[in-house]
Amino acid sequence: MSSADQDDLNAARKRAAAEALAAIGASPTEIRAFLTYLCERWDEWTGRGRQEIAAEYKRQIALAARMVTLGEGRDFSALAENVGRVTGHFENTLNVIFPDWTKNAREKAELSLKHAVVARAPIADASLTLTEADISDVLDWLEHINLWKVHLSIETILARQFSGSRVDHVALAKEVESMSTTFEHVVNALLDEAGVKPVRTLMNKVQRFWNAVPEIHSLLRTEYGLVSTLSKTRADQTAKIGSLRATGPNIDVTRTILAAVLYRNDGQHNAMAAWSEEELHEANRVFLTAIMFCRKNLLTNPPNP
Numbered sequence: 001m002s003s004a005d006q007d008d009l010n011a012a013r014k015r016a017a018a019e020a021l022a023a024i025g026a027s028p029t030e031i032r033a034f035l036t037y038l039c040e041r042w043d044e045w046t047g048r049g050r051q052e053i054a055a056e057y058k059r060q061i062a063l064a065a066r067m068v069t070l071g072e073g074r075d076f077s078a079l080a081e082n083v084g085r086v087t088g089h090f091e092n093t094l095n096v097i098f099p100d101w102t103k104n105a106r107e108k109a110e111l112s113l114k115h116a117v118v119a120r121a122p123i124a125d126a127s128l129t130l131t132e133a134d135i136s137d138v139l140d141w142l143e144h145i146n147l148w149k150v151h152l153s154i155e156t157i158l159a160r161q162f163s164g165s166r167v168d169h170v171a172l173a174k175e176v177e178s179m180s181t182t183f184e185h186v187v188n189a190l191l192d193e194a195g196v197k198p199v200r201t202l203m204n205k206v207q208r209f210w211n212a213v214p215e216i217h218s219l220l221r222t223e224y225g226l227v228s229t230l231s232k233t234r235a236d237q238t239a240k241i242g243s244l245r246a247t248g249p250n251i252d253v254t255r256t257i258l259a260a261v262l263y264r265n266d267g268q269h270n271a272m273a274a275w276s277e278e279e280l281h282e283a284n285r286v287f288l289t290a291i292m293f294c295r296k297n298l299l300t301n302p303p304n305p
Contacts, residue, residue: 017071035064035079035094036086042097043087058097065094102143105151110135112154117289122252127300130292138295145189149182150291157284161277173272176280176287180264183287190298195305203227203261209294210257212301215248220257227261234266253293260290 001009026034042057069079080094089096113135121130142150153175160172187205188198198205203224210216223244226237241258244251263283272280 014070014073017067017069020067021071031068032083035061035068035083038064039083039086039093039097043093061094061097065098102148102151105148105155106139106143108158109139109151109154112158113138113288113292116285117292120285121289121292122256123249124253124293125249128250128253128293128296130289130296134292134296137299138292141295142186147182147185147189149178149185150288153179153182153284161281169277170273172277172280173275176275176284177267177272179284179287180260180267183260183264183291186291187294190294191303194298194302196303202264206257206261206294209303210297210301211303213250213297215250216254216257219244219247219251219254223258226258227265229262229266229270234262237262256286256289256293259286263287 038057038061042054042061045051045054045057065076065079068074069076076094076098080092083092083094085092087093087096114132118130118132118135124130139151142148156175157172160168160175184202184205187202187209191198191205191209194209196208203220207217207220207224210220223241226241229237238259241255241262244255244258263286267275267283272283275283
């Protein structure tokens with residue numbers, strides 16, 4: 001549908017909801033009592049293990065809530081606050097029945113970045129050292145630009161990991177492959193914010209992005225051959241990246257960026273289904289770490305246009 005069609009549909013839904021409320025003639029107190037009744041029945045049947053009946057109550061709650069929010073011009077959070085805690089949960093019952101995906105995804109992303117990235121982050125100089133404050137910054141920024149793929153990938157990886165299932169392993173590999181693409185999308189967005197047009201290959205982009213940090217930029221320029229698996233294996237290239245000689249305090253930041261580009265190139269060209277689960281988790285950790293380093297670099301050492 002076009003934007004105008006969507007506006008027309010939304011207006012029609014609001015009119016229908018308002019007409020239904022008028023026909024019922026229920027007061028706000030009666031509406032709250034009805035929603036409370038439905039919530040209590042949902043909780044009762046959920047507790048008794050009758051998920052099919054609980055699911056029907058959930059569907060009816062959704063219909064009633066939609067009618068009220070559209071007909072009265074209220075948002076869902078206000079309605080949830082109005083209904084309150086009418087079951088034995090520690091938050092408003094409607095929020096329990098219809099959890100906020102963005103809130104839950106944010107919490108999972110925060111924990112993952114805290115334990116998998118910041119706690120294991122390479123040593124860097126003061127301007128690039130990753131802290132827990134950087135987690136909030138990068139997630140706020142990703143959410144602001146509607147780049148939810150990091151949250152989605154973390155959620156899927158957590159759901160697929162360590163099951164031992166071949167299907168889950170293939171799905172996990174595909175999700176890490178998608179995270180490698182997301183790394184490039186993040187670099188593109190950061191370059192745009194810096195006023196630099198993102199062009200050519202990912203390696204060209206990261207070279208350009210780090211041009212205000214000579215220590216890192218020089219190695220990205222001279223060691224570009226380390227990100228290709230055309231004539232060398234990924235294991236060989238990883239070992240060479242690990243053995244690069246330090247030219248300053250940020251050598252491990254350079255290694256992280258090079259490894260991220262290497263894993264992205266190998267994963268995109270040769271797929272990751274044959275990688276072990278340990279290798280997949282390490283690659284995902286490297287992508288997330290590289291994303292955080294790049295975001296911090298924009299704030300402290302932005303590239304020169």
